[in-house]
Amino acid sequence: MELFHFFEGTDCEVFHAPFDVELQRDDIQEQHIVIPDLSIICDKEGLQDQKYIGVPTWIIEILSPSNQSHDLVFKLNIYMRYGVKEYWIVNPMLNSIQVYALNEKGQYDQMEVMKEKGNVRSFVFPQFSVDVTKIFS
Known part of the structure; x- marks a missing residue:
């Protein structure tokens, strides 16, 4: 996948499921363990053998019929609360x-919605974009 190649030679690394992420921030008491489809981790201090403790920079989830509401509501809110930047x-x-x-107030802004065609780009890593047609072909 283009994403893995994009981060070669950088301080960031891509991890794919199954890889536990224990969301943790100093100002939040509780911890949540999630298993994102893809996690881009740039602060590697929290890396352990089979999990990461901290907040990934960027998370990508791939919906299935059984997990739609979980990823669209619960995970969106939990990732926003912990400060996942994208x-x-x-x-x-x-095919979307x-x-x-995250905006300056710590809330998610929906930056783009692409359906079936067009290029989607990252806002945290603006040099990265992907052709939606290639993803769903």
């Missing part, structure tokens, strides 16, 4: 990608 929701049932990025 969150993509890939929906193969609709939704892009959310």
Whole structure:
């Protein structure tokens, strides 16, 4: 996948499921363990053998019929609360990608929605873009 190659030779690394992410921030008491489809981790201090403790920079989730509401509501809110800078929701049932990025108030703004064609770009890593047609072909 283009994403893995994009981060070669950088301080960031891509991890794919199954890889546990224990969301943790100093100002939040509780911890949540999630298993994102793809996690881009730039602060590697929290890396352990089979999990990461901290907040990934970017998370990508791929919807399935059984997890739609979980990823669209619960995970979106939990990732926003912990400060995941960018969150993509890939929906193969609709051939769409939704892009959310944290604003200065710590809330997600929906930056883009691409369906079936067009280029989707990252807002945290603006040099990275992907052709939606290639994702769903």
